[in-house]
Amino acid sequence: MSLIADEIVRFSSVLRISYNLLTGRDYLKRKKFREKKKLISVALPFSDLVYGFPDLVPVFPIRMHQFEMHKYLTYLGSASGIFGWKTVSNFLGFIKNLGIGDINKIIDEIIENVIDTVNKKYNEMYELGIENGVPTDFCYGIKSLYGMHVSKGKNVEANLNYTIRCSAWNKYLESLKTIENPAKQIWVDVPPRNIGNALELLTENLYDGIRELEKISGNNYDRSILRNHFQVANDIRSYYKTILYEISTSDFYPCNPATFSEILVILNNSFQDYNSNAKRYRDNMASLVKEMKERIRNKIGMDVHNMPRILITPMFGGWEPKSHEIIYELGGRALYADWDVLLLLEDIPITKVSDPVEAYAHYLMKATTNGIGCDNDALSDSYLRIAKKINADGLVFIELFGCHSVSNCFSMLKEKIRRELEIPSISLTFNKIGENVEQVKTRLGAFMEMFR
Amino acid sequence: MDNLELLSEYTLFLREKKQEGKKVIAFISHDNIPEELLAAAGFIPLRLIFAGNDELMDASNDYLPTSTCAFVQSCIGLFSLKPSQYKFLDLIDYFIVSNHCVSDICASEIISKYFSISRLNFYVSYTKNENSLKYFKLELLELKKKLEKIIGTEIHDEDLIKSIEKYNNLKKKLLEFSSLDIKGSEKSKIFQKAMLYGPYFLPELESYYEKYINFQTSESVNSKDILLTGGSVFINDGLINLIEEGGGNIIFFDSWVGSNYFSQIFESAILESIENPYDILVHRFKNNIYGDHSVPNFLENKITQIEKIYQDHLKKTGRKLGIINHIIKFCDHISIMSSHLKNRLQEKGIQVLNLERDYSRAIRGQLATRIEAFLEMI
Numbered sequence: 001m002s003l004i005a006d007e008i009v010r011f012s013s014v015l016r017i018s019y020n021l022l023t024g025r026d027y028l029k030r031k032k033f034r035e036k037k038k039l040i041s042v043a044l045p046f047s048d049l050v051y052g053f054p055d056l057v058p059v060f061p062i063r064m065h066q067f068e069m070h071k072y073l074t075y076l077g078s079a080s081g082i083f084g085w086k087t088v089s090n091f092l093g094f095i096k097n098l099g100i101g102d103i104n105k106i107i108d109e110i111i112e113n114v115i116d117t118v119n120k121k122y123n124e125m126y127e128l129g130i131e132n133g134v135p136t137d138f139c140y141g142i143k144s145l146y147g148m149h150v151s152k153g154k155n156v157e158a159n160l161n162y163t164i165r166c167s168a169w170n171k172y173l174e175s176l177k178t179i180e181n182p183a184k185q186i187w188v189d190v191p192p193r194n195i196g197n198a199l200e201l202l203t204e205n206l207y208d209g210i211r212e213l214e215k216i217s218g219n220n221y222d223r224s225i226l227r228n229h230f231q232v233a234n235d236i237r238s239y240y241k242t243i244l245y246e247i248s249t250s251d252f253y254p255c256n257p258a259t260f261s262e263i264l265v266i267l268n269n270s271f272q273d274y275n276s277n278a279k280r281y282r283d284n285m286a287s288l289v290k291e292m293k294e295r296i297r298n299k300i301g302m303d304v305h306n307m308p309r310i311l312i313t314p315m316f317g318g319w320e321p322k323s324h325e326i327i328y329e330l331g332g333r334a335l336y337a338d339w340d341v342l343l344l345l346e347d348i349p350i351t352k353v354s355d356p357v358e359a360y361a362h363y364l365m366k367a368t369t370n371g372i373g374c375d376n377d378a379l380s381d382s383y384l385r386i387a388k389k390i391n392a393d394g395l396v397f398i399e400l401f402g403c404h405s406v407s408n409c410f411s412m413l414k415e416k417i418r419r420e421l422e423i424p425s426i427s428l429t430f431n432k433i434g435e436n437v438e439q440v441k442t443r444l445g446a447f448m449e450m451f452r
Numbered sequence: 453m454d455n456l457e458l459l460s461e462y463t464l465f466l467r468e469k470k471q472e473g474k475k476v477i478a479f480i481s482h483d484n485i486p487e488e489l490l491a492a493a494g495f496i497p498l499r500l501i502f503a504g505n506d507e508l509m510d511a512s513n514d515y516l517p518t519s520t521c522a523f524v525q526s527c528i529g530l531f532s533l534k535p536s537q538y539k540f541l542d543l544i545d546y547f548i549v550s551n552h553c554v555s556d557i558c559a560s561e562i563i564s565k566y567f568s569i570s571r572l573n574f575y576v577s578y579t580k581n582e583n584s585l586k587y588f589k590l591e592l593l594e595l596k597k598k599l600e601k602i603i604g605t606e607i608h609d610e611d612l613i614k615s616i617e618k619y620n621n622l623k624k625k626l627l628e629f630s631s632l633d634i635k636g637s638e639k640s641k642i643f644q645k646a647m648l649y650g651p652y653f654l655p656e657l658e659s660y661y662e663k664y665i666n667f668q669t670s671e672s673v674n675s676k677d678i679l680l681t682g683g684s685v686f687i688n689d690g691l692i693n694l695i696e697e698g699g700g701n702i703i704f705f706d707s708w709v710g711s712n713y714f715s716q717i718f719e720s721a722i723l724e725s726i727e728n729p730y731d732i733l734v735h736r737f738k739n740n741i742y743g744d745h746s747v748p749n750f751l752e753n754k755i756t757q758i759e760k761i762y763q764d765h766l767k768k769t770g771r772k773l774g775i776i777n778h779i780i781k782f783c784d785h786i787s788i789m790s791s792h793l794k795n796r797l798q799e800k801g802i803q804v805l806n807l808e809r810d811y812s813r814a815i816r817g818q819l820a821t822r823i824e825a826f827l828e829m830i
Binding site for chain 1: 514515516517519520521549552553554555557558561565576578579581583584586587590591593745747748749750751781784785787788789790791792
């Protein structure tokens, strides 16, 4: 991990995003108790509507937890408040270059902590989900999410629920009502297909959701606020896609490929609620892209032209986080692009559609028809589309135990990959983080042999 | 009549209908598919209500992971292996891909794609509000359009109304039949056959009813009364026999193959008051609050429903009902709520057995033990 830590510490924007991800609890406490804002629970990247209300704060529930954060990251956070993140980051890089053993160790520990502490918390939530009645047959994501609500659901005013094609997901959302003192549920029904005036119905359903949010907020919906947020959200998507398709496909990386994978993991996690502050997140994403480009321009980083690009997907419902390190050690570079597979990195078309709610309905409907809600034929086409876009040399498919939706189309996908892409692919089964690392190593070892 | 006989009879029935020029539309059975519309267009609706076994489940693993609902695994297996008694599956012309659950989508899609059966779509919203009812109507009209394109002629409203009435009569008779005091296994066979044949079965059902009404066996005196909820018991499944061998008798079938089907009756007032037949079907969708597809009140509705049946039964017979919640392995809908359903009902003094199983032979002994232990407790 030390090489990864060494690289991340030079990206102040990554440090900021990580810090914001991990210190959500303090941030949210401040928002809730001092600023009297109300928290709304969201999951998957469905937080945008909440941003239409400045006194509501969307939160992906794991962020309400206290993470076992390295004490020095706390100090860094405090120092950044005084000196600014960039200064702190430069200082750390300088110290690291001096090669002072103990400090190096501390910095490594900090970064390792960022990555591992989130995964450790996920596993804790997974166990809590099972203890509280989620059958073991369900996927890692659902068990963990239920656990998050058991432990922290009491802090939110409402859960914003969107129906998607995954029946386990929809039922899981209903099951949140079984938790003691459940939060209010706000449902937005997304019509399964775009037929007739389905788009209009979805727009009305979104307006119903907005009316519910209004009741919690106590303020009226203001379309200009939502519209402005959608602009921010589109900027975020644009930066995200620049990282995915401009930088990840280049032959020179601004850091080593394992670090790059780690950054993609952090983005995948934090994109769901933009770390509860979309503008701050947008600014950090802008800095990240700028820092990456600067480093590439200055030839700081790593030549990766001979390292095969391996797309690992789907991973948002759970996957073995050691995978990218293993692939890196075996000479490859792992890329994660789930949100674009599911078409959730598409623009919200506010320039084409004047009503922002209707624009969001267009966005959701597109994702439903061809991304997160489509059938396996269209979904497997999405995997192919992304594999092509990132020029993948190989594809690792995560068969998530208990997932009956997005990770069960490998047979169909494999056939298409063979026919259309002619690249190697492999499926890895996953149940829980850390449970099967040796097997993952063996399977990936055999897989990566194909690129030698 | 054993299952082999039923399947062989059904094969002859379908062949006969095909010779008459009818086409067959199959679907993974669920409670929101408008079979009346299919029938009004002159098609034979074929519900896949067949239980699985090891071979069928294994055969599906070429297409879906093993952690897939055992029922849909078996549905795929039926098309992959085509066991001799299921040769009638070759007579299917169209397959409806629907979204009762995500496994329904995936399996239907696979069946259509890999076994070269033309696909039709019929999707249903998860929530019940004004807009989801409107959406349901959109789907109905979309399906109508597709069916009309296939048959090359318009489906007249009068034909749909007649079809609705026919199915309504069948369901009314099934409801009457369900109240007979006979063995659950006998009831179940009749329910299954009725759902397979549709209104064609009505004359036979009437004669069964006449036969049984005079020969009610007072099963309930010698056995423990059971309400079966959760997953359906399908054709060729030995679960009911296990329950009966253990000393239980299923009084209420609270599942697709059972009350969820025949309780969806339209009162005459509704049929008379709603002019547009598609609105009648929408009305049914609206009232189908006990079906497991819908959110967010499935659990609450189910608890209320079971408690009412339990109390009514207690009042009427002085006997307690045991609840067996039948969970087909990897079923998203039934499984996730199972522990909550059990806890909530047990708090009300109603005993519940969450019985999870797939269709493997090896599990039979374990199921028998669990059922016997539960029945002893009642």
